[in-house]
Structures are given as C-alpha cells and as structure tokens.
Amino acid sequence: MKFRQNLKFGTSGVRGIVGESLTPRLTSALAAAFGRYVGVGRVLVGRDTRPSGEMFEHSVVAGLLSVGCQPVLLGVVPTPTLQLMVIEAKASGGIGITASHNPGEWNALKLIGRNGTFLDELEAGELFDVYNQNDFNPCRESELRTMWRMEDAFATHQKRIFANIDVEAIRKHRFKVAIDCCNGVGAVYSRAFLEELGCEVYAIHEEPSGVFERVPEPLPEHLGALCKLVRSKKCHIGFAQDPDGDRLSVVDDTGTALPTHYSLLMTADHVLGEHPGPIVANIQTSMNLEEIASTYGCEVAYAKVGEINVVGKMIEIGAEFGGEGNCGGVIWRRVTPGRDSFITMALLLEMLAMCRERVSDIVADLDHYSTMSVKFPCPPSTAREIVREMTSRYAERRLMTIDGLRINYNDGWALIRPSNTEPVLRLTVEALSQERTEAFIKRFEAELKELLDQFNQTP
C-alpha cells in the first residue's frame, strides 16, 4: 500500500483521517494526556457537526474521566464559543472536536488552555511529551468524577457579542442577509443569531449533517451558490462560514465573493474607528491592513501563521484586535479569545448600519492589491536551507524572518515559506497591480527553481 501521511501533531491540535489514523484509541489517550497536562479539573468538550464527532466525544470523555478530570459536554458549538466558555466556566482547559476547514474525512482535537487560547508551540510540545510517556496513571474507581452537560453555551457567547455592538442600530436596518452555513455549527446557530439582529435571513447548506455540500474552506471560488442567493434575494450582504464557525468570507451586494482578506480589512476599518490601538496580523495578511491602520494612526505587528501565534503576539503587545487576513479569521479579544465568525458578522452588520453604504461601495473605496501563489514540492529540510540562502541574499532589504522569509517592498511583498502541512515550499506575492505581482512571481520563481536544482544536485 502506498504510504500517505494522514496524522499531524501540531499547535492547533492533532489532526487525522477518521478510522485510519484518528481512532477512538488515539483520541482517548490524547484526552487522558491532556487531562494530566492541564492538571486534572474541569475540561470542556465541544464539537462540530461531523458524523465522527459523536464517536470522538465519547472517546475523549472516557479518556478525561480515566485520569480524574470532570468532562463538561457543550455538544455541537462553534470553536470560539468553546474558547470563551473555558474562561467563563473557570475550566482547566477545553477540547474541540473539529477539523475546521478540512474535508469531511478528517477530524481533529483542538486543544485549548485555561485562558481560552490554543496551546502554543511550547505548551503543545509539553503535552506531546506527556502523551508519548504513554502512562497517564489512570485513577482508581474511587477517584473518578462524573461528566456534566452544559446546555446552551452559545447563549452566553451571543450575549457577550451583543454587549459589545450596537444591536439596536443593526435591528433598525432589517438587513437582508444570505448565509452559507456549510452544514456545520453555523447551521445550528447562525439563522437565530442573525434574526436576533433583525435580519431577514436566507440560508443554504443549513442542515447540520456534517456532510459538507460545499468545499468547507470558505474561499471565493467555492461560494458560487451563496453569490447566486445574494443576487436572487437582493441581499445586502452574504456570509460564508467554515464548519466550526471560526472563519468567515463575505459576498458583497452585487453577488461577488470577496477575497478572504476583506473580512479582516473591513472589520479593522470599522473597529479601529471606535477603538484605536495596535493590531496584529499574520505574515500572509494583505498590506492593505497597514494602510487602513495608518489612517487611524495605528500600527500593525506581524506574527507567524496560525491563530495561536497571532493571539500570542496580541497578548504580548496588548492588542485587542487582529486576525489572519488570508483565511478570513478575525479576532477581537474584547469578546472572544480567538477567531470568531459570529463577532465578524456582527461587526460587519454594525459597519453597514453606521456607514449607510453598500458593501460594494465600501470595497471600491479600498486599494486593491493582487496576490498570487505558487508551490514547489520540496522536502522540509531543503525548504529551510533555501529560506536561509534567500535570507542572506536579500539581507540588505526590509525582511521579516519570523515565519519563512518575507521580503518587503514599498508596494508589495514576497513570502517564501515552508508549508506546515505538506512537503512543499510556498511562494506568495502581493503587490498593488496585477502586472507588478506577475513580475514578482516571475522573478522569484526563477530564482527559487535555480536554488532547488542546486540542492537537488548536491547529494
């Protein structure tokens, strides 16, 4: 049988293909290790709608119980709800059973620490050490605790969102909103959430079956059905969620799916007006964010790709707002400690209510950067060598080296970064014009190819 790598231990958790690498046995052992790692106590468990979710919920509960933890089941909830409730319930940690935007055959355990954020690289490393020790010192019967269920955790989340936005202003406009729930957690909560904001809601993929009728990553090219819905129902805006409700993409009132960056760009523009301050974005985020921030006199700090890296940087510099532009992830720590599609929707609606403009007009007012990306198959060790070599070649330029190599120009940037998930080296370029982007790509592609050839020749 051909080898295929289908298990991934990382900072965002442990991800695998259901029944192949991700099994009840592995997940219960991991939950037991997590229970030991967080020092026993209360651990919240939530999941998305995937058909394997219920199975892993049982194995995680068994694993947590075995080391003396008290599992608290939230059922099907958005990942940001789970993160928020870890703080609210004063829990030792949380386990989210969701493979986020990955296809249905995948599932994962997302591991959340007591402050509601995912484990960072060091913490995840410590947890995996406990896991690999393979002896979690299971409790005797007399030391076991019992499982609890927490009903309607989302209500707390929603209350918290509504306390931080002008609900009345939104309600007055009675917006017509289309939403693509991707058969995920949004299918359970989004309609009621938007209706509570006075919206007239048109939803698709609204059955919470976990069998995704749309490609689960909310990229513009996958949102054809939503665009059509926005046009046919003459909606003010369209929203596309991923299965666990952390990311959001937007379709404007003309039925055009916007590049994923616009969720962060528009909410930043809106939030900074009222709450100016430093913001954090990952290294793949559009330069446009810096322009928007500068109009409010605010700085953008950069972090490695990955929610926990962005959040970590936010905590470090005391930023309240940030996100991951490239994947539609918006973080407003005033409300939730991670990416949250629900606060993103609420902020966008508040923005529409305040500025009385159409989404397409707001977008037209922004500068338009174009991005392009190419990937080169390449073993991780070679990828790192190439990044090193390029770093010394471009040493005199403005570089960012926190995650791969980003070479900054006045009107754009090029990012050369080994992928976290596949054995490839990725080149991403952004510039103000299409021609400029193509020129950048051409130039760096040639240079990288040449380097790759060199590395392949030397044994």
Next chain:
Amino acid sequence: MRSFKLGNAGMRGVVGSGLTVERAIDFASAFGTMVDGGRVLVGQDTRSSSNMLYHAVVSALMGAGCRVCDAGIMPAGVIQFLIPRLEASGGLLIGGGHQAMGWNAAIPLASNGSYLNFIQLQELFDIYRSRQYRQAPWNGIQALEQIPDDSIDAYLDALCKTVNVKAIKKAGFTVVADFCNGSGSILADRLAARLGLKMIAINRIFSGVLPHEPEPRPRSAAQVQSVVGPLNAAAGFVFNSDVSRVSLVSDSGEALSEEYTAPLAVDYLLAKKPDTRVVTNICSSRSLDDVVARHGGELYKTRVGQAWAIDRMTELGARIACEGSGSLTTDAWIRGFDGFYVMALVLEYMAVSGKKLSELATEIPRYHIVKSSVRCQPSHAYTLIRNIARELKNEPKVSVIEEDGIRLDWEDGWISLRAASTESVIRMTSEARTREIAIDREFHMRGLIEKQVGGGA
C-alpha cells in the same frame, strides 16, 4: 492480586490498573469486528467507573461501524431480554455484578442474549489479541440510538406472562428488596405494581458507591434481615448490582444462604413438572442434588460460570440452568440469569402453596459449607490440583469429577478445588452434613496442598 482477566465473563479487572479505557476500547473494537458492524446493545450498572467504560466502548463500537443502541443503566436480565427482541447482533454489558468496589467488567453477549460460549469467546479473544479491528470510514459511522421507550414494559409484560401473576397479586405480599445501589431499582416500582407487591426497597440510590459487599449471601443481607421482622414482610430479596443473583431472607428474619435460592425455586418448578433436566455448576450445594433427585429429575454439572451452565442447558434441551451463587433461569425465560425472575418464581411458590417462606425453606435439605483458599501461583495451580487428584486415588469415596479443577464426593459431602480466576489462590469448597465433617475435610485437604506448595511447587 491479579487485576486483569479475560475469561468467561469477558473482560474483567480492577479499574485503572487492570481494566483501563484503552483496553476497554480495544475489547469493544474486537467485539464490533466480531459482529461485523451489526447492531449492539450497550447497558451499564451504577458504578462510577461504568460510565467511563460506557463512553469507551460506545466510541469503539461506533468506530467499528456498529449501530450502537444505548440502554443506559439497566439490569443484566433486561439487556439479555432486549437483544433478541431488538434483533441486535449482540450486546456489551458494563458492570461489576457481584464483584467488589473498584472492579468492573465488560461482558459480551450473543445475539440470543446469552453470554458468549467457549468457541465464540475464543474467537473474540483472537481478534482482541490480533489488534486488527474493523474501522468504519468517516461516512460509515452511525449515530447513537436509544432503546425504544416501551422496552421496560415489554420486559415486564414477558415476565408477567411467564409467572402466575394472578396468584401473586392475590396474595398481596409485603417484601423488602435490597438493590445494593445497583441497576435494579430502575424498574423496581413498576415490577412491584405489576405483581401487586408492597415493596420496601432499600439501597436504591444511584450513588456509584456500593453500600455493602455486592455478592448476595447471608452477611450482605444484614440490612434486609433487620427490617423484615419489624415491617412484617413476607420475604426479603438481596440482589447484586446487576440483578443477576439473589439471596433470600425469610419472613422469620433468617438470611438464607445464596446456595438455597436455586434449590428452592427448583423444588417448586420440579413439583409442577417432575422428571426434567437441570444444569448447575460443579461447586453448587448438594441441596440441589437432593431436591432434583426427590422429584426424579436429572442433574448435570458444568464448569463454574453462567456461560457454561446456560450453554449446556441449550445443548441438552434442559429446562433449568442455575448456580449456587443465587442465580437461575429456565427455557421459558431468557438465556441469562435474572434475579427478578427468581423473585417472581419464589413469590409464586409462596402464593400457590399458601406457605410462608420460612416453611418452604425447611423443605430444603441443608448442608454445611466451608469456603477457604490457599495461596498458590497460577502457574503451579493446575499441576498441583492434578497431583492431589493422583494422591487421593485410593481414598474411600464415591466419585471424582474433573470438570473444573477437581471435586471429590463422599456419601455425606464433597470438596472441590479450583484455581481462582482473579487471584493467585486455589479455592476450596467443602460441604457436608455436619459442620465438623466439612471442617475436617477442609483441614485434611489444606494439609495436602500446603505440603505440595512447600515441597518446591
């Protein structure tokens, strides 16, 4: 002490050290593989570890692609009744039964509701040891189902059709029942209503803690014993935590040995229909031999354990299977031991005969039983028992049975030696007409064993 055992009752062990979540998951995966992803009923008793093991086996069965049907906290007999009714491929029963706090077990059940027989069990253990389990793909995982709402009523309907409800109702008994905080109280009130009983139930709280030793026997009957008289009750019933075993307390307040439960019920069943075949295990009291002989029935003896007795009953077309531990079933009832059924039979006996339980008990021939154990490594136990059998060849006695360990029968009593399944000991049971003879034989036998153990065994 050993803390883990794969045996007649499936997987058993001390929670945490022997019986872990990991092993329960593997075991349930093996069972899901054996039933090829069919429908599996899962039930549990009230122990605090049962819920943990329940979650473990449910996830493993779902992973194997099984349709898992959850019966929640439910007595063993109800689960065994429901499996064929729901046309399930089998069941997994989580519960420690008669074992002490801290222990638990996962008992696999066949499609007819019975324990797995020897062959099925070997197949299951082979799969378990191979670690090659059926794994459903992501879209082949089926959601958890609940048992139908009418399940308990269906069980009670069937039970009431099997016994003479009219007679029991007419008698209007007051009874005391001790559920040992186990699963029995889930349907106790409904059963009492059906049988027209005034039932005073004690130890009926699902606290996860057992109020006393869960093995039904005189010393765990103390609480029932102390209230039967003051409450003027006609009988007391002491159940284990999954209601598969029961011992009786008479109206006069006597806590009867659990060994008398089966003979009492058999006495009644054989009086109604003599000349039948009865199956019991090798270690059960001779009271049963006498009762069966009295009615001209035939008694067959098997190895110790529910699986053996019921399998032999099916094989022989016998009418009754029972064990001295206080358990019984018949071909008219389910393929498993059921304390509620035994309770109903005893009540029917009282009602139909018009006699008090204390009177009925006097009709059971009584013997004296001495139970003890000798420390011995399991690796030596079998050789040792064999050696002793050889040594005793020339003793004057009636017969030797080597079905399970060794049993020697004399005119006035018997003694059995077995290697225990969960501890490093040889268990001895000596029964005789008088206490002196029983103790004497036990003393003599202990001497023989200790000589062997001391002699380099």
